[in-house]
Amino acid sequence: QRPSKHPPLPPGPPRDPIVGHLRLILADDKELLFQDLGKKYGGIIHLSSLGRSVIVLNDLEMATDLLDGRASKYSGRLKSPLCDIVGLLHTTTFLNDEKDHQLHRRVLQKHFNLGMASSHRPIQVRAARMLAQNLISAPSSQLEVLKRFAIAVLVQISYGHVIETDDDPYFTMVYDVIHHVLPVLSHPKSSAVDLIPLLRYLPSWFPGTYCVELARSARPFVDQLYQYPITDVIGQMEQGTAKPSFLVTQLEALQRGEADHGMSMEHIQAISTILQIVGAETTAVSLSAFVFAMALHPECQKKAQEEIDKVVGAHRLPDFSDRLSLPYLECILQETLRWCPATPLGVPHLSLEDDIYNGMLIPKGSIVIANVRGMGLDESIYTDPLIFNPDRFLRGPSGRGEPHLSASFGFGRRICPGRFLAHDSIWIAVTTVLAVFSISKEFEDDWDETLPTPIKQKLDGNSTLLPYRCHLQPRNGALQSLLE
Numbered sequence: 001q002r003p004s005k006h007p008p009l010p011p012g013p014p015r016d017p018i019v020g021h022l023r024l025i026l027a028d029d030k031e032l033l034f035q036d037l038g039k040k041y042g043g044i045i046h047l048s049s050l051g052r053s054v055i056v057l058n059d060l061e062m063a064t065d066l067l068d069g070r071a072s073k074y075s076g077r078l079k080s081p082l083c084d085i086v087g088l089l090h091t092t093t094f095l096n097d098e099k100d101h102q103l104h105r106r107v108l109q110k111h112f113n114l115g116m117a118s119s120h121r122p123i124q125v126r127a128a129r130m131l132a133q134n135l136i137s138a139p140s141s142q143l144e145v146l147k148r149f150a151i152a153v154l155v156q157i158s159y160g161h162v163i164e165t166d167d168d169p170y171f172t173m174v175y176d177v178i179h180h181v182l183p184v185l186s187h188p189k190s191s192a193v194d195l196i197p198l199l200r201y202l203p204s205w206f207p208g209t210y211c212v213e214l215a216r217s218a219r220p221f222v223d224q225l226y227q228y229p230i231t232d233v234i235g236q237m238e239q240g241t242a243k244p245s246f247l248v249t250q251l252e253a254l255q256r257g258e259a260d261h262g263m264s265m266e267h268i269q270a271i272s273t274i275l276q277i278v279g280a281e282t283t284a285v286s287l288s289a290f291v292f293a294m295a296l297h298p299e300c301q302k303k304a305q306e307e308i309d310k311v312v313g314a315h316r317l318p319d320f321s322d323r324l325s326l327p328y329l330e331c332i333l334q335e336t337l338r339w340c341p342a343t344p345l346g347v348p349h350l351s352l353e354d355d356i357y358n359g360m361l362i363p364k365g366s367i368v369i370a371n372v373r374g375m376g377l378d379e380s381i382y383t384d385p386l387i388f389n390p391d392r393f394l395r396g397p398s399g400r401g402e403p404h405l406s407a408s409f410g411f412g413r414r415i416c417p418g419r420f421l422a423h424d425s426i427w428i429a430v431t432t433v434l435a436v437f438s439i440s441k442e443f444e445d446d447w448d449e450t451l452p453t454p455i456k457q458k459l460d461g462n463s464t465l466l467p468y469r470c471h472l473q474p475r476n477g478a479l480q481s482l483l484e
């Protein structure tokens with residue numbers, strides 16, 4: 001076994017038993033940065049919470065050893081009562097049935113693998129140009145425009161529908177689901193219901209039931225996203241007007257009896273629904289972090305634009321054929337994912353059997369959390385980790401060849417199946433925006449990037465977009481006229 005930079009832990013029982021759920025404990029300690037969790041407690045923290053062990057992996061090496069190396073033992077998910085109430089328990093992200101999960105992953109792998117990525121690229125190029133156009137026509141709603149880009153890509157790939165306007169029914173449907181569901185699942189009080197499932201059956205005045213009510217009110221939005229697109233697409237297939245999409249491919253396979261064994265209409269609905277929910281917000285958060293970072297670092301922006309101008313020129317817009325010739329743009333994409341991971345604590349895994357690691361017992365049924373943000377801030381890997389510095393990935397003399405943060409997309413059998421698509425979406429959006437615009441600050445000059453960013457990184461789960469504004473000035477009239 002590889003030597004660890006942390007001292008071996010004493011064998012279980014839990015080293016640092018604390019009653020109360022991890023999220024609540026951490027939320028109480030406002031001073032604690034993700035990075036400090038590792039420094040304060042070491043590479044791995046073992047807490048116990050109402051009889052359940054909660055393992056926090058602060059160290060990439062340990063997370064890789066356990067979640068990748070022993071993937072079959074750590075690929076479960078907690079059966080969350082809130083996910084059940086909100087209607088997402090049978091979707092890929094929250095599934096804990098191993099056979100169903102494998103089925104979902106097989107289908108997702110076929111449609112979103114690296115080889116398939118190129119077939120989605122025309123959709124992404126078009127959406128990125130639409131994004132630039134919208135940033136010109138609606139400069140006051142930058143965050144909304146970024147979300148619309150992320151949703152438009154996923155809706156077209158999943159359902160074949162092209163979003164043209166903000167009142168498009170698919171756009172509003174996905175937007176509403178995201179805005180009602182994510183606050184429930186990432187609410188600090190949601191863990192109380194996960195740990196005491198009985199709370200869901202208690203009246204709404206009972207302490208601790210707040211999130212149950214919130215989840216019930218979000219349910220109709222999820223039901224609509226389950227139902228509307230499939231009904232619409234089946235109608236289009238009957239009329240012969242359906243456009244190619246994930247849904248059409250799956251429905252046709254089902255009709256021909258060629259679907260994966262065990263695949264049903266419910267599985268298809270569950271997969272296409274969750275793609276919108278988890279894929280859109282994460283992509284939009286990353287893009288928002290990128291815009292913010294560019295405003296903070298005009299020197300990085302200038303370097304990227306010089307690269308684009310040299311390779312692409314001033315008379316056409318960038319596309320994927322330019323990618324290999326734009327290494328600095330790749331660094332900007334990777335640094336955005338490291339500096340502001342969209343899911344700072346990943347999605348918790350559940351251990352499926354007892355395991356011993358470095359002498360420590362990790363009991364079956366433990367909740368295992370990868371502290372992705374902490375891993376990206378590990379000073380033994382990244383110099384000045386709180387600073388946005390794309391050069392860090394370059395070989396000398398500019399950088400030290402630091403590694404990309406692979407943890408941003410999770411681990412093992414649960415690794416994000418949309419990672420190739422997400423990379424491509426973010427890359428084309430970043431490159432198009434930098435080709436077309438100069439980005440500058442419209443917020444206070446003395447913003448300190450080492451303090452919490454406008455993308456609020458909550459210890460309990462997802463990053464959230466906070467309103468901020470940057471000024472986007474078109475750089476070149478010729479390029480502006482090329483936007484569709």
Ligand code: HEM
Pocket residue numbers: 092093094105112274275278279280282283286341342343346347348349407408409410411412413414415416417418419421422
């Ligand atoms: C910047 C963008 C994205 C980031 C940072 C991200 C990150 C993640 C992470 C950390 C996980 C949990 C992995 C684990 O449990 O170890 C995950 C799961 C997942 N992601 Fe993504 N994701 C992104 C975009 C997308 C997109 C665009 C899609 C859809 C095409 C997608 C679909 C999924 C699904 C379905 C799961 C659940 C996988 C499972 O439980 O088996 N994600 N993602």
